[in-house]
Amino acid sequence: MDASGVASRLLDSVPVIAPSLLAADFSDLGGEIARLERAGAQVLHLDIMDGHFVPNLSFGLPVVEAIRRSTELPLDVHLMIAEPARYLKAFRDAGADLLTIHIEAVDDAGPLLEEIRSLGAGTGLSLNPPTPLETVEPHLDACDLVLTMSVMPGFGGQEFQVAVLEKMRRLRELAGERLLISVDGGVNPQTIQSCAQAGANYFVTGTALLGHADYGERMQQLRDLAQSGADVRVSDLCDPR
Ligand code: DX5
Ligand code: ZN
Numbered sequence: 001m002d003a004s005g006v007a008s009r010l011l012d013s014v015p016v017i018a019p020s021l022l023a024a025d026f027s028d029l030g031g032e033i034a035r036l037e038r039a040g041a042q043v044l045h046l047d048i049m050d051g052h053f054v055p056n057l058s059f060g061l062p063v064v065e066a067i068r069r070s071t072e073l074p075l076d077v078h079l080m081i082a083e084p085a086r087y088l089k090a091f092r093d094a095g096a097d098l099l100t101i102h103i104e105a106v107d108d109a110g111p112l113l114e115e116i117r118s119l120g121a122g123t124g125l126s127l128n129p130p131t132p133l134e135t136v137e138p139h140l141d142a143c144d145l146v147l148t149m150s151v152m153p154g155f156g157g158q159e160f161q162v163a164v165l166e167k168m169r170r171l172r173e174l175a176g177e178r179l180l181i182s183v184d185g186g187v188n189p190q191t192i193q194s195c196a197q198a199g200a201n202y203f204v205t206g207t208a209l210l211g212h213a214d215y216g217e218r219m220q221q222l223r224d225l226a227q228s229g230a231d232v233r234v235s236d237l238c239d240p241r
Helices: 006-011 026-038 061-070 088-094 109-118 137-142 164-178 192-198 215-238
Strands: 016-019 044-049 075-080 098-102 122-127 145-149 180-184 202-205
Touching (some): 061 075, 088 098, 109 122, 202 215
Parallel strands (some): 016 202, 044 075, 098 122
8 A cells, every 4th residue: 555545544435525626716726625625525636637648738746736735635646648657756746645647658557656656655547438447457456546537538527438337347346345446537416326336436526516506515415425326336245136
């Protein structure tokens, strides 16, 4: 497990709702973070986009440093960038507690996951909807978190791709209960329960949370739906028909 213990603490408090700041009001980022803290957020999901690996640009190191200065919450940094190896230490130094790279962006994820571990951060590996689970299988033991994208990365507010549910199910079977299985993209009150039932326990939410009137109420609603999905999964495990 990660030296900082962030991943193991998050695993102890699943289901985790991870607000994606990509959907935040960037003209009031400090206020948005304060509202999310008051609402009981356990982590913040930061979407880093470089305009190469994904067709969009979001924010980089100075913003991560500023977010780090304004909260004690763990920062879950989702690197949607080409050549992530060049930036791992910089993002760790900027304040990242979890660093997730995309399997599609690297030739061999092994050394990068080792470096993330040696930097003292939690290790994350992400795969896009079309990417087969087999590509990440060799690396599962080195991962604290696997992020199964339920949309093509690059933009918030997209439609959830239900085909990813089967991937989550197989991943949970392969990895057992120790892994944070994150789902990211189109997660909302209509989709979160089936994600939890499939085995996800970490739910990135952008437009389903940010911008809503009451973050506390919304997060609780999402958490309750996730928990009910998880309960169904456990009862299915105990009493397979
Ligand atoms: C998309 C990002 C997601 C996105 C989620 O590339 O990785 O984290 O911000 O946004 P919603 O929840 O609105 O789909
Ligand atoms: Zn993300």
